[in-house]
Amino acid sequence: MAKEPVRVLVTGAAGQIGYALVPMIARGVMLGLDQPVIIHMLDIQPAAEALNGVKMELVDAAFPLLKGVVATTDVVDACTGVNIAVMVGGFPRKEGMERKDVMSKNVSIYKSQASALEKHAAANCKVLVVANPANTNALILKEFAPSIPEKNITCLTRLDHNRALGQISERLNVQVSDVKNVIIWGNHSSTQYPDVNHATVNTPSGEKPVRGLVKDDEWLNGEFITTVQQRGAAIIKARKLSSALSAASSACDHIRDWVLGTPEGTWVSMGVYSDGSYGVPAGLIYSFPVTCHSGEWKIVQGCVCSANETSSFFCILHCVFLTQSIAFWVGRLVSRLVNLVVQNSYSNYVLVWRKEICNPEYVA
Numbered sequence: 001m002a003k004e005p006v007r008v009l010v011t012g013a014a015g016q017i018g019y020a021l022v023p024m025i026a027r028g029v030m031l032g033l034d035q036p037v038i039i040h041m042l043d044i045q046p047a048a049e050a051l052n053g054v055k056m057e058l059v060d061a062a063f064p065l066l067k068g069v070v071a072t073t074d075v076v077d078a079c080t081g082v083n084i085a086v087m088v089g090g091f092p093r094k095e096g097m098e099r100k101d102v103m104s105k106n107v108s109i110y111k112s113q114a115s116a117l118e119k120h121a122a123a124n125c126k127v128l129v130v131a132n133p134a135n136t137n138a139l140i141l142k143e144f145a146p147s148i149p150e151k152n153i154t155c156l157t158r159l160d161h162n163r164a165l166g167q168i169s170e171r172l173n174v175q176v177s178d179v180k181n182v183i184i185w186g187n188h189s190s191t192q193y194p195d196v197n198h199a200t201v202n203t204p205s206g207e208k209p210v211r212g213l214v215k216d217d218e219w220l221n222g223e224f225i226t227t228v229q230q231r232g233a234a235i236i237k238a239r240k241l242s243s244a245l246s247a248a249s250s251a252c253d254h255i256r257d258w259v260l261g262t263p264e265g266t267w268v269s270m271g272v273y274s275d276g277s278y279g280v281p282a283g284l285i286y287s288f289p290v291t292c293h294s295g296e297w298k299i300v301q302g303c304v305c306s307a308n309e310t311s312s313f314f315c316i317l318h319c320v321f322l323t324q325s326i327a328f329w330v331g332r333l334v335s336r337l338v339n340l341v342v343q344n345s346y347s348n349y350v351l352v353w354r355k356e357i358c359n360p361e362y363v364a
């Protein structure tokens with residue numbers, strides 16, 4: 001029996017990621033080759049004509065799995081009944097900017113779209129925030145959509161994860177599909193920590209640790225990390241536009257693994273609501289290694305400390321980073337509490353504090 005169509009919302013669908021993403025969804029790249037979809041596309045009024053052009057192209061492509069297209073500038077129409085929401089709408093950074101520089105514009109978008117999703121999306125709607133600053137936007141969405149379970153609100157760090165896999169595969173001249181279990185810790189920002197200490201490569205003689213195969217700790221501890229951290233900026237410099245096809249493909253990977261499950265023995269990186277694992281304060285949206293099963297993600301435990309001596313150095317580095325971050329946040333909380341008393345403005349305080357705590361520049 002044919003499956004019921006799944007409704008997938010893409011905000012900012014007239015933009016460059018949207019343009020790369022909707023055909024992938026319509027082809028079954030996100031939800032599987034047997035899963036019909038109805039795509040909801042939202043953009044703002046100035047982009048309405050372009051959005052209609054994308055709709056025309058979707059119709060013209062005659063995708064067998066595509067059972068309908070809603071193209072609208074009305075946020076309620078866009079959110080009604082959606083099972084999956086990919087939040088791409090927003091402003092991308094330009095050359096020379098950091099992702100936090102688009103924060104003030106994008107955060108206000110997520111505040112208003114959160115309420116529409118909360119009221120009109122299908123029960124158990126899964127949300128993926130792509131627009132930058134992705135962790136912060138996801139946190140804002142969570143704050144303003146309190147009835148959406150926090151486990152359903154995630155942000156994209158899969159692009160960073162895939163970038164790390166790509167770097168290792170190029171370095172070792174192996175298929176990228178043979179490399180697995182890198183980890184992106186933290187924010188989708190230049191302060192993220194790409195971690196290969198548990199990563200392996202499938203070789204003809206079994207699975208081997210990446211560190212042992214690369215045999216170049218200087219590269220792994222230096223250039224590899226900065227390349228992954230700075231890849232978004234390198235692409236902006238080269239294209240004069242931010243990444244789009246890789247972002248769209250990674251968004252499909254994120255949702256596919258979340259909905260359909262991760263392969264046995266493999267984890268992926270997702271920005272998820274912290275439950276306090278690895279000392280990351282509960283309530284932050286932070287990128288962890290996760291496995292997914294039956295539509296639920298679970299943080300992989302025990303990754304910080306490994307028996308491997310080489311990697312323990314990085315474990316310590318990571319712990320130091322976390323400890324410093326927590327100390328900084330606690331200090332910030334205390335100073336904010338003082339402000340709170342002075343300003344006597346609780347709701348504003350929570351929002352501002354939450355925004356700052358997710359802003360990578362404050363923990364850098």
Ligand SMILES: NC(=O)c1ccc[n+]([C@@H]2O[C@H](COP(=O)([O-])OP(=O)(O)OC[C@H]3O[C@@H](n4cnc5c(N)ncnc54)[C@H](O)[C@@H]3O)[C@@H](O)[C@H]2O)c1
Nearest residue numbers: 012014015016017043089090091092130131132156159247
């Ligand atoms: N997390 C990641 O890995 C990652 C990767 C690449 C890009 N991004 C981010 O994704 C976002 C989109 O990038 P892009 O290159 O597609 O940008 P873009 O400018 O090409 O497209 C953005 C679209 O969003 C629309 N938009 C603006 N405000 C909106 C609103 N209130 N509601 C609905 N739509 C709205 C714009 O009209 C535009 O069509 C940017 O914030 C970018 O930085 C994130």
Ligand SMILES: O=C(O)C[C@H](O)C(=O)O
Nearest residue numbers: 093099132232233242243
């Ligand atoms: O770097 C950017 O601003 C775009 C995106 O977040 C990326 O990582 O490519």
